[in-house]
Amino acid sequence: MPSWRLRDRTLSFPPPLAAGIVNVTNDSFFEGARSGTPEQAIADGLALVDAGFDMLDVGAVAARSGPPVAPADEAARLVPAIAGLAERAGVPVLADTYSAAVAERALAAGAAAINDISGGLDPELLAVIAKAKAGYVLMHIEGPPREDRATRRYDDVVDHLRAWFERRMAVAVDAGIEEERIVLDPGLDFDLSVEDDLAILRRLGELGALGRPLFLALSRKDFLGAVLAGSWERRSGPGERGAATMAVVALAVDEGAAMLRLHDPEALDAMRVAAAIAA
Numbered sequence: 001m002p003s004w005r006l007r008d009r010t011l012s013f014p015p016p017l018a019a020g021i022v023n024v025t026n027d028s029f030f031e032g033a034r035s036g037t038p039e040q041a042i043a044d045g046l047a048l049v050d051a052g053f054d055m056l057d058v059g060a061v062a063a064r065s066g067p068p069v070a071p072a073d074e075a076a077r078l079v080p081a082i083a084g085l086a087e088r089a090g091v092p093v094l095a096d097t098y099s100a101a102v103a104e105r106a107l108a109a110g111a112a113a114i115n116d117i118s119g120g121l122d123p124e125l126l127a128v129i130a131k132a133k134a135g136y137v138l139m140h141i142e143g144p145p146r147e148d149r150a151t152r153r154y155d156d157v158v159d160h161l162r163a164w165f166e167r168r169m170a171v172a173v174d175a176g177i178e179e180e181r182i183v184l185d186p187g188l189d190f191d192l193s194v195e196d197d198l199a200i201l202r203r204l205g206e207l208g209a210l211g212r213p214l215f216l217a218l219s220r221k222d223f224l225g226a227v228l229a230g231s232w233e234r235r236s237g238p239g240e241r242g243a244a245t246m247a248v249v250a251l252a253v254d255e256g257a258a259m260l261r262l263h264d265p266e267a268l269d270a271m272r273v274a275a276a277i278a279a
Helices: 038-050 071-088 100-108 123-132 157-174 194-202 204-208 222-229 242-254 265-278
Strands: 017-023 055-059 093-096 113-116 135-139 182-185 215-217 259-262
Touching (some): 017 038, 038 055, 055 071, 071 093, 100 123, 113 123, 157 204, 194 204, 194 222, 242 259, 242 265, 259 265
Parallel strands (some): 017 055, 055 093, 093 113, 113 135, 182 215, 215 259
16 A cells, blocks of 8 residues: 655555544534644643544634634634644644645644645645645545535546546646645545445545545544434434444445544544454
8 A cells, every 4th residue: 555755754554544633623513522722622632642543633624514714713723733732742743724824834833734625726725735745635525615515416426536536636746746645535425425425435445546545534424324314314413423433444444444534542443453354
């Protein structure tokens, strides 16, 4: 499996690695992952490292739909948390932002990579990442983040994602981001139906054929709640999706996921056991 180059190190796989989620917000979709202040975010991130997480993914804007957040407001929460964790955690710290201005400040504060849920649509953000020689998480999405829109229909969702990633990786490389610094996130729940998400998880190996590690953000996702309840409209809440997360983590490891973005130490345990069996 290909490795991933960050600013100061290279990560190799297998085994898969876990990114602990730190949200410097009060409105993240999962109540158990809301660190309302930078100080609390640092404490929560250090606790995840103590629990065994291999890296931290730190964001200050909820991915759910909502009004735009001013870069100054985002940076005021995110940058101090990045700085504190980069200094103290001893693991790579990813900054979850799609703002070029915020990303530049987060990288200056010690972030090793940028997790971009906008799909690389902003040339300024790509230029910031290229200049810093940072790692880059490229997530599939079909429009601007934090906007509601109808779910698209795909003739074959995995074929669509393969072509989409090929195009967006080419744009990122043309912007100066070396291919070995790019990893791919299918963007489960973003512009995808429950059936799409399940098909992607069944066929992760086909996305792995693109030659870059797969970074899966699947912890407590809405599609899991829909599967549990048998309906999107009646889907169970994030707090009820812990066991479902552990199940999908184990299956994703078996299908070749390199990194898993997770909330809970129990999901980390599931990843490690699955990796030991698959070894």
